[in-house]
Amino acid sequence: MTQTGKSEHGAASPLRRDRNFNVFWVAQILSVTGDSFAYIAIPLLVLHVTGSVTQMGLLTGVAGAASVFAGIFAGILVDRLDRRTLLICCDLARMVLYGLIPLAWAFGPQIWLLYVVLPISEAVGMVFQVTYVTAVRNLVDDDRITAANGRLYATSAMAGIGGPLLAGVVSGQFGPTAAIAINAVSFALSAACIYFVRFGGQATASASAPPRQKPWQELLAGARFLWRHPVLRTLTILLSFFIFFTLGLTDVLIYYLKHDLGQSDGMVGMVLAVAAVGTIAGSLLVAPIRRKLGFGTAWIGGIAVGGLAITGIGVSGDIPVIAALMAVYLACVSVGGICSMSLRQQVTPDHLLGRVTSAFWTIHFSLGPVGAAVLTWGAGRYGVTVVCLFAGAACLIIAIIALFTPVRQPNPEHLVSAD
Structure with a gap:
């Protein structure tokens, strides 16, 4: 594997000085924050319209099933396609999907749309997660993988705490659709960040990879x-x-x-x-x-x-x-x-x-x-x-x-x- 993040003398540079990793880190924070906004705003939107806990549970179940199903095939996509492009496409797809909700709600509640948007978004999110895990390998050398994962995991936890709090405030002041709109914007910003990341050592459909199987x-x-x-x-x-x-x-x-x-x-x-x-x-x-x-x-x-x-x-x-x-x-x-x-x-x-x-x-x-x-x-x-x-x-x-x-x-x- 080609190692990345090396100094001119061959030693691994600290993560804080690794431009590619830090840009990727910011993109991950934005993506996780967007997910946490949806985690709060979608159930609130359902409650505001239907007042039904059963509707919330059904929507969560359908979305979860879509995520599990996507996980079965996500690995093949990640191993056969360019990972940087795949990450960007996943973020842009979620930007469009979640952006449809506030646009549709401007003409009145459209609960049916949630049963279309959320399962597809969760499936795309699973592909993003698998790609994100594999991408770390192409960003840092082996000696820094644990430290890189630790930082990504820690900031993910922080965003998972702060995101719902912010989503609750925005939903209370401007309504759940406003929080979902911010969610869509966060994915656009994440995609923009990943565009400037350069991965190294990726064997995507390369000559070193074995031939495709059934x-x-x-x-x-x-x-x-x-x-x-x-x-x-x-x-x-x-x-x-x-x-x-x-x-x-x-x-x-x-x-x-x-x-x-x-x-x-x-x-x-x-x-x-x-x-x-x-x-x-x-x-x-x-x-x-x-x-x-x-x-x-x-x-x-x-x-x-x-x-x-x-x-x-x-x-x-x-x-x-x-x-x-x-x-x-x-x-x-x-x-x-x-x-x-x-x-x-x-x-x-x-x-x-x-x-x-x-x-x-x-x-x-x-x-x-x-x-x-x-x-x-x-x-x-x-x-x-x-x-x-x-x-x-x-x-x-x-x-x-x-x-x-x-x-x-x-x-x-x-x-x-x-x-």
């Missing part, structure tokens, strides 16, 4: 690579079980605060805001943690400490303690998740990275919805304490199992896939 072989190529790499295979399996036991944790926490501890909606928001600081902290600390402790210790330690934090949430009735423990848990999730994503970017051939990313996400999230349903059902049936103890113990078991696998190695990026 469609079903293309779809399975990413899964085959995950299976053949000893560390990625183990990580994919362990993380699939991890998300089964943890995806519903936020819902369980909200239930705990409201139902068991009798807290207000404002306090729930405050606890979640404090917890989100953990995501930012973990994202900023992951690079030095991995560099000092090695991959295995960082990943296994994150899962283990996260499990202990979940256990503590279940046995504590003190609000500040619960908020702090949730922040610790989210920090650990950030460390583990960024380590895992960075490793995939480091060891996967560039021409296959899109399909590997799609395959991982599809497998990884397959057990999540079932786990979330089981976790929330268990909280209502047996209580939050039992569920948290169970989920925390499961995370500890996952960490212990990882100790006896290739995941424990400090530098698994040096391993190769099995033939």
